[in-house]
Amino acid sequence: MLGFIVKRLMWMIPSLFVVSFLAFVLIQLPPGDYVTTYIATLAASNEIVDQTAAADLRARFGLDQPFIVQYAMWVTGIVTRGDFGLSFEWQQPVSGLIWERMAFTLLVTGSTLLLTWALAFPIGVYSAVRQYSIGDYFFTFLGFLGLAIPSFLLALVMMYIAVVEFGQEVGGLFSDRFVNAPWSWAKVEDLLKHLWVPVVILATNGTASLIRIMRANMLDELHRPYVTTARAKGLSEFRLLVKYPCRLAINPFISTIGWLLPNLISGALIVGVVLSLPTAGPLLLQALMAQDMYLAGAFILLMCGLTLIGTLISDILLALVDPRIRLE
């Protein structure tokens, strides 16, 4: 097992290199560069950039260099100095910008993950065991309804109702007076008061698919001979379910952990934009839209790193849960 983990970790290094290169290509792919988008954004408010300033900016950011030179400079900075570059827009080191946001992102996505699983797991099992019952139809309908409503729509309507009808404050993760306050119990309470809105919206969207997968897997397992055998032996229904079919049905669940994280970040992006959350999504979208290369590149690299680690964890868990799977 240890050897397997080490080997996989070693493999991550070339993977990350290829990813970083591709990320760089992708960011460069759209026409124009940071300076063009910058000028375009200002032009939208009828604001004009000094004519020489544009050329000046390009030269200062090294945007007039060939692509491969820019990439080499970036990677060298990361490898030798741990320096992910400077955000063009904010004139701040990229790493500082990212970490602060990643913490909140993990908080939001982590809470969402817990809520989704807490809902999906029992409902999925119930729906499979009581297939075609009123309860099954009810939960199926509810889950699909949540899946079917576009999250941005739900977010905006929820915000409108909360703000206009109830006079609540919903945007962001903190009330105004806590935004820049040091951490305290009151601040945590305030955070929880805000956190539930994005978490519920995100979970509304994600739960249905997990319920369906869980239900489908359970149904596959429930008709296996071993279940019948176990039942014949007089095992209580609850223990029977938890001990065997659930353990197996959870298998594809675990396979999904690997990409759940980047997916949640992508999914949280749109809700994050609508609700103005201090998460990674909106900053990543801004960086991509503004072609703020190093910021976007570092984000993508980080998300790729998370995915690689996630897949590794899911492979290890897979082996632990299902002894039939051997690693190597």
Next chain:
Amino acid sequence: MERQDMKEEHPRDPHVTRRGFMSGAAGLAAASVVAAPAGAQAPAREAPDLAQAVQAGRLPPLAQRLPQNPLVVTPVERVGTYGGTIRRGLRGSADHNGILRMVGNQGLTRWNLEFTDVLPNVAERWEVSQDSSEYTFYLRPGMKWSDGQPFGADDIVFTFEDVLANSEVYRSPPAIFVIAGRLPTVTKVNDSTVRFKFAGPYGMLLQQLATPLGQHPTLFAKHYASRFLTKYNAAGLPELMRAAGVQTVGDLFRAKCGDIEIPARWGNPEKPTLDPWVVADPYVGGATRVTMRRNPYFWQVDTEGKQLPYIDGINFSIAQDVESLMLDVISGRMDIQERHIDTLQNKPTVAQNAQRGNYRLFETVNANSQQVVVYLNQTHKDATMRAIFQNKEFREALSVAINRQEIIEIVYLGQSEPWQIGPRPTHPWYHERLSRQNTEFNPAKANQILDRLGYNRRNAQRIRLRPDGQPLFFAVDVIPTLYPDQVDVLELLKRHWAEVGVDVKVNTIERALFFTRTDSYDHDAMVWPGPGGLEPITAAWDAICYHPQGSRYAIAWALWYATNGREGQEPPESHKRRTRLYDQALATSDVRVQGELMKQAFDLAAESFDVFGICLAPNLFGIASNRLRNVPARMPNAWSWPNPGPSLPQQYFFTS
């Protein structure tokens, strides 16, 4: 539709030269000396928190913080009271100018409320040489930066010699100060007097200094900024750069001292400024709000000698999506807001919620001329297309085929009038023919012209064919995320033109691509708002082909002009004459001569009818809380007049 435009209470008198209103300026400054006696028994002349700090010995007394002759501001409604925090919204990315517009508008000169005259600001008066190449500015003795250090001629000389001319920081100096390829020579006459000597005449300097791009002279405090330059602090720089995580001196300087329009200007709370409020929570990547608090050394007072600003601070909340700004507005969580929400389409919703949100609407006069200019690319790379677009009659046919009234009714809620380009009707330079020709809806005439031009055969879809058998078709580029109303207009245009047999594609593209395509004139046609309604001389590129990013009907010709013939293509004679007239107009500081020269250029532009449009850019709106007073009921809406800054937010105040 006169009511659309700001009443210009002081229309430009063609006989008053710049020297004329200079003397007026001197008079105002003289009055200000009288209005600011350093009285001992004036307890209410500063904010309570500042008075407390003075008592506690943490702050020098008011008289020592103000210059000897502070700028006296006449409040819009009445003298206010201290206190309160203004709530306002920003967008998540690239919205640093939202702060600049509210706070950072402290140039050597400033605009009056009507956007017609330049008034004293940081400079209390000035003198201009006969040929307008030499300017002497008299600053306010005793004026302080926000950290209490003196502001004076040294700072301005430092800015020009050590910053703008320093290739570590600026590879090329800002264009606004460059005449004949060179920066001015800036010399210190005494602590509070500086002289700018340009290499040639510069008639527009005083106006330019009042715009955001002219703020450099008052942006950098020598005592603070010099530590980030090799010349002053070679030994300490490596440590500073390491601490800031940057690689070059230029990056360090920008990160610490900012520039006119980059976010870093609002990212460093330590940086001294001349603004009414200074940064407390900075505008940095990932911030969810920006707060600013009162500058205790602010150098302006009201007519009773009370130090401004009245308001304690500003709280900018940052929204990733402008819709949440709208929500904040209609639920009464904003005290003053027009940025990002002021589209005409939003107006009914905002107006209907005014009572619930306890706010009122104020009008912002659009400084643009045309809401949607259609630019047919006359320097198209395809010879056939080029020939079609260069034909004036073709352009006339397209123009009269447009049912402008229908577009105005549908897209602009009936709030405009058919229009082409040029100064707005209330501007003294209004040019009837340039602005109104070919705005009538006459499809019969359009058909007649197109038949005559040889496009008289049609295909099965009733689209006209060119002589070479190809359908008469072109694509119009538009950025849907920037100007959604223009997409609506184009969809209507597509129908209007299809009715006379011309086929267009509404080409909705992403903005960077849009700019890349137009910069290299790869587009067939495109749409963009037409500027120059209230500032016809600084934004005249629809009539005069001089701006390589603006004159989008013939970028190649503009490039030829901007690079002195090195790049681009040689324009026709009419365009060359117009750019010559424009150069002359820019060099003179005599408004009357300027007006005559521009009229000649506009005559030529009207004759050649290079671009056409739909309607006069309609006035927009903003909201102000009913508790917030001294906000003018009308103000211009422009970048040169960076609303609401020149309406002086420092004299806004809250009633209890």
Next chain:
Amino acid sequence: MSDTAAAAPAVDRNAARFAAASQWRLMWWSFRRHKLAMIGLFVTLAIYIVALAPDFFSVSDPIRQNARSVYHPPQIGLLHFFDEGSFRPHVYGMTLRRDPVTLAPTFVPDPSRKIYLGLFVQGYEYNLLGLFPVETHLFGPVDPRQNIYLFGADRLGRDVWSRIMAGAQISMSIGLVGVFMSLLIGIVLGGISGYYGGGIDFAIQRTIEFILALPQIPIWLALAAALPQNWPATYTYFMITVILSLVGWAQLARVVRGRFLSLRTEDFVVAARLDGASEMRIIFRQMLPSFMSHIVASVTLAIPAMILAETALSFLGLGLQPPVVSWGVLLREAQNVRSIATAPWLFAPGAAVVIAVLALNFLGDGLRDAADPYQK
């Protein structure tokens, strides 16, 4: 083993029928018992019929603007069925007034102007199935010069009902191809990876990881900008779906592999191998059917996911752009405070999305259950 299955009468005749029936027939019998799935099937069919000939179901030209009906409120609740004692459905004409201060539009019903509705009426001309020009519409105003707005009109006075019909075409068709492409690649590569293991598995796994590690949003962004500009917008979006499907196969492949890894040692697979069955035969005849249900469930969820992805892309300004009409575009246009506050009927396309996604999900759900090999 489910309750209903147990409740089925086990008469001899029936048993004989089951024994003789083909696998697909069995599936259909099983499928019919799932009530929600049957509803889903009919709704899905109905939506695809609309998608085939949206203009037939439209009332007025979905892209034709109308200055007199900007933000026209819905008339579906204002229908009058009887006129002077006889059954003649009609609505009153409405006149637009604009508040001079707030600029808000108000519509006043005019009882003297009755607009009668009819079935198979003449309206604007369109090409049925892109082949022959017709003017007949399922229903609409009897007088083609008049307009009715069942679901109201948008900011340019275009009929929302007709736009929803038009949007169905693009939203329902686009994405289907993407799903099937990712399905194919996913099963083949996932199957090979899981069945053979070892070196091939390792190589495929690293590729999958790599592809999964690329976040979708930047790919969408980059591709949206990099596709040639002179393509029609629908073609551009179709290309994006295809490329997304090339990314999407990776997730499916991973799930398939997980199942293969555990199935590899199952008795029936070992038995088949000992029987000398070819590898391909084992994968496709033995192993694949044993988790068909899982694949059907995945696909079921993938089609509506594509529909939702289209709306999300439009929201970010990257998907289809007006003047193309899709449900995503319509929702994007409604996605603002202005619409919620003053024209909530613009969210009707959202209901269309919800109905379509629900129907597809129930349909797929029924299929999944029916395809379950252990059910009988």
